[in-house]
Amino acid sequence: MRLLHVDDISLTIAELCYRAAVCLPEDMRHALKIAEDAEESPVGKSVLRSLLENADIALAEGLPICQDTGMAVVFADIGVEVLLEGGTLEQAVNRGIARGYKEGRLRKSVVAHPLERHNTGDNTPAVLHLRQIEGDRLRLAVAPKGFGSENMTRLFMLNPTAGEEAVVEAAVHAVDEAGANPCPPVVVGIGLGGTAELALEISKRALLRPLATPAASVAAGNLEKRILERINDLGIGPAGLGGRITALAVHLEEYPTHIAGLPMAVSISCHALRHAEAVL
Amino acid sequence: MSGERVIKLKTPLIPQAIADLHVGDTVLLSGIIHTARDAAHKRMLEALETGAMLPFPLRGEIIYYAGPSPAPPGRPIGSIGPTTSYRMDRFAPRLIEAGLRGMIGKGERSLEVAEACQRFGAVYLAAAGGAAALLARSVTSAGVVAYEDLGTEAVRRLEIEDMPLIVALDIHGGDIYRQGRERYRR
Numbered sequence A: 001m002r003l004l005h006v007d008d009i010s011l012t013i014a015e016l017c018y019r020a021a022v023c024l025p026e027d028m029r030h031a032l033k034i035a036e037d038a039e040e041s042p043v044g045k046s047v048l049r050s051l052l053e054n055a056d057i058a059l060a061e062g063l064p065i066c067q068d069t070g071m072a073v074v075f076a077d078i079g080v081e082v083l084l085e086g087g088t089l090e091q092a093v094n095r096g097i098a099r100g101y102k103e104g105r106l107r108k109s110v111v112a113h114p115l116e117r118h119n120t121g122d123n124t125p126a127v128l129h130l131r132q133i134e135g136d137r138l139r140l141a142v143a144p145k146g147f148g149s150e151n152m153t154r155l156f157m158l159n160p161t162a163g164e165e166a167v168v169e170a171a172v173h174a175v176d177e178a179g180a181n182p183c184p185p186v187v188v189g190i191g192l193g194g195t196a197e198l199a200l201e202i203s204k205r206a207l208l209r210p211l212a213t214p215a216a217s218v219a220a221g222n223l224e225k226r227i228l229e230r231i232n233d234l235g236i237g238p239a240g241l242g243g244r245i246t247a248l249a250v251h252l253e254e255y256p257t258h259i260a261g262l263p264m265a266v267s268i269s270c271h272a273l274r275h276a277e278a279v280l
Numbered sequence B: 001m002s003g004e005r006v007i008k009l010k011t012p013l014i015p016q017a018i019a020d021l022h023v024g025d026t027v028l029l030s031g032i033i034h035t036a037r038d039a040a041h042k043r044m045l046e047a048l049e050t051g052a053m054l055p056f057p058l059r060g061e062i063i064y065y066a067g068p069s070p071a072p073p074g075r076p077i078g079s080i081g082p083t084t085s086y087r088m089d090r091f092a093p094r095l096i097e098a099g100l101r102g103m104i105g106k107g108e109r110s111l112e113v114a115e116a117c118q119r120f121g122a123v124y125l126a127a128a129g130g131a132a133a134l135l136a137r138s139v140t141s142a143g144v145v146a147y148e149d150l151g152t153e154a155v156r157r158l159e160i161e162d163m164p165l166i167v168a169l170d171i172h173g174g175d176i177y178r179q180g181r182e183r184y185r186r
């Protein structure tokens, strides 16, 4: 067994919050540069240039890339040989979020009750996804999710015999309907299979896959390519002002499902696809 | 971000200046604007209905749909990009009727908002969503003027200089989101 004090976890979470909010990951920056070259619309091109400039300014000045520093989604994979000291993982994560958002001057966007809507003042609670893994390590990923894109999430309970075509149509439909709202160019995460709630979780996790890394199977990869092409024919373009580059990537992940169903979830991330990871 | 024509614009907006704006024009906006988003809009509409004081007079005004991140020491404001505008569609026509002449945000608007723009002579300007650190550079001073309890959603008075925006809805019936999409759809 390996002892891990929750204070160390809190500190790491706080650092990850700041890093995620301020520092655009290199794969996203690279994808935006390629998009800037490829975009045909002059306005679209200039939007992409602004986004790259924005990422530079944010990093140089220690400012968040986007003012909406999101609700903090935390993925924690905990080794079976890890023994926590001083509290629960959930407490540790929330203490870290509170600290990271306060000291990092990140926006507090969480309300305590969905209808009463009083701001909690420290951006807690986080949304925590916990998984058990082998070994004695704790893997943490903080992925702040802005709600411009989160509001565009869609769940489709497709007919089990609907097939690939229906999957493509549903994905394209979701992005078409979202239009300019999720701040294109977007990255599209698709969860296919499982149950309704698992499909949604998988679609979120799919957004964490580094850009330009291949899908789990050739078939999934081909489907991703087909969907991406169709999305980029929609004409929505950067910032939704018209153009060729509406999505930078489509990530599709699968899971076994029931004979009577084909759940499909679509999570959309804006170009500010923020996530930061650490292993303790 | 820049479009076909670049126009320097000052607040408050006068009718001739608004009439001259066309979808796709780049606007470099200077002067005074106010921030308000969901919760502030709800309160402002309640104030309008009950005849209570508004946080600022609406005549000729521009509202920026935005909630900034906290300001670093020595700076007027933190990052401040636009929030999604459609959530304010249920309030905007009433505010336009009461004198509001400009809105800054991101994303498509409802037919009712577009009609109100044409009928009363108002304009909707798009800011690049997510370019929040860049947009913060246009803000030279900022202060909360109402609803402080709302935190980031409080109404702030901003002094801005050359904020880069694109005309998204004009008074001539133009809509950049619709037209842009049509032009590049395959």
Ligand code: SF4
Pocket: A066, A067, A068, A069, A145, A146, A147, A148, A149, A181, A182, A183, A270, A271, A272, B081, B082, B083, B129, B130, B131
């Ligand atoms: S969708 Fe993303 S980039 Fe756009 S405002 Fe929200 S967090 Fe920022």
